[in-house]
Amino acid sequence: MATDELSGSSLDKGRQLVDQLNPGMEAVLEQRYGDIVPGIGESIVDFAYGQQYARPGLDLKSRYLATIAALTALGGHTAPQLKVNIEGGLKVGLTQQEIGEVIWQMALYGGFPAAINALNSALEVFDRHDSEAS
Amino acid sequence: MTDNELFEKGLAARKGTLGAEYVEKNLAAADDFTRPFQEAMTAWCWGFGWGDDTIDAKTRSMMNLAMIGALGKMNEWEIHCRGAITNGVTVEEIRAIIHVVGIYCGVPQSLECFRTARKVLEEQDLL
Secondary structure (H helix, E strand, O other), rough: OHHHHOOOHHHHHHHHHHHHHHHHHHHHOOOOOOHOOOOHHHHHHHHHHHHHHHOOOOOOHHHHHHHHHHHHHHHHHHHHHHHHHHHHHOOOOHHHHHHHHHHOOOOOHOHHHHHHHHHHHHHHHHHHHHHHOO | OOHHHHHHHHHHHHHHHHOHHHHHHHHHHHHOOHHHHHHHHHHHHHHHHHOOOOOOOHHHHHHHHHHHHHHOOOHHHHHHHHHHHHOOOOOOHHHHHHHHHHHHHHHHHHHHHHHHHHHHHOOOOOO
16 A cells, blocks of 8 residues: 555545545544544544655555554553554554564563563454454 | 651651751752642651661662652652662662663663763762
8 A cells, every 4th residue: 555646635645544544433433532522533534644644755564663663662551552553554564573573672662561561462463363364 | 656756757767868968958948839748758758658667778779769760750760879879779789770670661761770870879989
């Protein structure tokens, strides 16, 4: 998947990306959080996907590696977001080994507990993928 | 134990680790804004916590360097690094504690501790 195929406004580009990476996400976010934060789904699609991930200059695999590294170093409290981004990383073509390596490198920067917690999150995602594939 | 007894016990423990001069300066500098906390902290942290001799002062200093190092509160780490030396923690032991901070909290955090420890140890001609 290449971001230079995306077109239109940042919201359009964000929606095109989300359709490929995380279909239905905008509606799910709106349904869950929309009562207290109206427009949250559109905001995330527009800002995170349309204005950040869709930018030129860095391919999506590298972007997902960076996100996985940052969430790992932040520690265990970001496990739900980490799992979502590991899913995304697999979809854009990262291998399980590449994801494991970047998490393990973060033991240096975030400490061993943060890296081990992240490896456990990755294993959960990988197990789910492997069982869906078989 | 009355509140006042706990405060006096804490004051003695606090001076024993951090030095009478430092503690008296701190209490004298307290104003209406900070005095209630200074007094409560002296009674509670130092009287109730440090005042319990189940764990000796040297071990407590080592625990503090590990905990405060993990939290990354480097101003307090520096104060407790001086206290640790007063309580008999050696340069080699401080180094070993910083290594553990690196393992559990990451290399950048251990480098912060080394930087602060070097400042304190050089001040005291221990490096």
